[in-house]
Amino acid sequence: MDGTSALLEHASCVLFDFDGPLADLFAGHPASRIADRLRRRAGRLGVPPAELPETGDPLRILRIAARHDSTGRIAAELEEQLTREEVHAARTAPPVPYADRLVERLVADGRQVAVTTNNSARAALVYLQRRGLAGYFGSHVHGRAADPALLKPHPDCLERAVASAGTSPADCLMIGDAPSDFAAAARLGVPFVGYARNERKAEELRQAGAEHVVRSLEDLTPTTALA
Structure with missing residues (x-):
């Protein structure tokens, strides 16, 4: 088992950034x-x-x-x-390839899932309902707070997600696509896997300090844990 698969195997709750790892939010609305x-x-x-x-x-x-x-x-x-x-x-954002399947398989394997995003929780819920995923996340959709100072890299939305899941930071895993996601996870002590849709994004994550970076969410469906 490689390092990325080991992180996923250990996690009892997976925290997803929204725009990037789950949806291409601004694809039709730049x-x-x-x-x-x-x-x-x-x-x-x-x-x-x-x-x-x-x-x-x-x-x-x-x-x-x-x-x-x-x-x-x-x-x-x-x-x-x-x-x-x-x-x-x-309302029109396309899904990131393999994102829906990853969420479904994580929940089927007994893991909790949560959204931790600088976007509005209302927007995330609209998207999740449209994709038939809202039931998997339940009340664990944590968007930006009213105070812009609490946007990532501040770990506020991650702190709320960890508390609502009733677990510890070390037993979670954050999947994010930006250096601010990595910084927020690092500040809270949440293990992190970066998702990079291209090499530029991958290099940004590596330079920020992310050790584990994947180019496809298909790589986060290890057969041992999620078959």
Whole structure:
């Protein structure tokens, strides 16, 4: 058994990042366009335009806006707009190859599964219901908190998932596709496997410190544990 299979064999609960390991959330609703809309609205709400960079990452806009918002009103309005955009994207987002099958087989083997994501929990639930997977996750869908400071790499959503599963960090496994996923897992002491859809993503994960990286979720269905 290789190291990756051993991690999965040991885990009683598998924590999935949402966009990347489970779904290609923004395939038909590009994140860059959402970021543009959030940037324009943040400017109208009073965030200095010079502080709002050209970026394809909506969460970066949310974080920056929160730093210029002592009342929390701006961040709350932008977060709600982002949630609506993500819910819209979730209605058509395609699955990552082998993701559905991996979830089904993990649960069939007696493991718990949870979502730990910087995306909205509402969007994740819309997607899971559409794919017929919501029952496998139950109440274990943990999205971003109201405070942008608690987004990964902060381990907040992982902490909530571990607590709801009634297990320990060491008995879980995080499957993520970004350095922030690895950092959050490392801070909490959760073993980590990186999923990389291309070599660029794989190199980013390795440079962040991820020891175990797979290019296909098919590699995370070991016959010994999940046959």
